[in-house]
Amino acid sequence: MAAELEAYAAEVATCTRCRLAEGRTQVVFGVGDPNADLMFVGEAPGFHEDQQGIPFVGQAGKLLDKLLAGIGLARADVYITNVLKSRPPGNRDPKPDEIEACEGHLFRQVALIQPKVVATLGNFATKLLSGKQLGITRVHGQEQEVILGGRPVLLYPIYHPAAALYTPAMLKVLEEDFRRLPELIGRVNAPPPEPAPVLMAEPAVQLGLF
Numbered sequence: 001m002a003a004e005l006e007a008y009a010a011e012v013a014t015c016t017r018c019r020l021a022e023g024r025t026q027v028v029f030g031v032g033d034p035n036a037d038l039m040f041v042g043e044a045p046g047f048h049e050d051q052q053g054i055p056f057v058g059q060a061g062k063l064l065d066k067l068l069a070g071i072g073l074a075r076a077d078v079y080i081t082n083v084l085k086s087r088p089p090g091n092r093d094p095k096p097d098e099i100e101a102c103e104g105h106l107f108r109q110v111a112l113i114q115p116k117v118v119a120t121l122g123n124f125a126t127k128l129l130s131g132k133q134l135g136i137t138r139v140h141g142q143e144q145e146v147i148l149g150g151r152p153v154l155l156y157p158i159y160h161p162a163a164a165l166y167t168p169a170m171l172k173v174l175e176e177d178f179r180r181l182p183e184l185i186g187r188v189n190a191p192p193p194e195p196a197p198v199l200m201a202e203p204a205v206q207l208g209l210f
């Protein structure tokens with residue numbers, strides 16, 4: 001899978017499916033473990049991400065690193081990407097036609113990485129991957145099973161770290177929601193429950209066992 005993901009990244013590096021190709025420095029494909037159980041999906045590259053070609057390297061990224069460390073994980077343990085792979089000018093919101101042009105790349109990444117849990121950061125990733133228009137304020141912290149990349153995945157919407165940077169109340173909620181991630185990954189990894197013992201329909205005596 002790692003080789004396939006790398007080959008796909010090379011393909012996407014020259015993508016011109018939308019207007020953002022004209023203004024970007026480079027495509028920001030994604031970073032981390034190609035076999036990660038946990039994947040984060042943000043919104044779009046900002047200035048620093050566009051410069052460095054790596055998602056979440058600015059202030060929001062530093063907070064994401066801190067939140068990860070808080071649950072005993074590092075960047076290398078997870079996979080991090082965005083809905084859009086190219087920076088919108090002036091960090092404006094993604095436009096619907098840009099999301100439509102780019103979403104195939106995200107779906108292919110999910111299909112190749114096969115994560116167990118996908119944490120969507122903020123509204124854009126949450127709405128795209130849940131297929132519903134419910135906003136992040138209503139659905140954050142509520143996991144739901146969805147089919148992504150042809151497989152069941154636990155979708156877990158949480159606030160975008162950039163939104164939490166300057167709003168302490170939101171940061172607290174983000175920290176609380178983040179703390180549930182190990183449990184969610186563990187839940188998906190847990191072996192299925194033992195089948196219930198088959199009860200004998202007839203008393204053992206009648207079956208000639210005694």
Ligand code: URA
Pocket residue numbers: 042043044045046049054055056057058060061082162
């Ligand atoms: N915000 C995002 O949504 N993605 C990044 O990569 C950086 C900031």
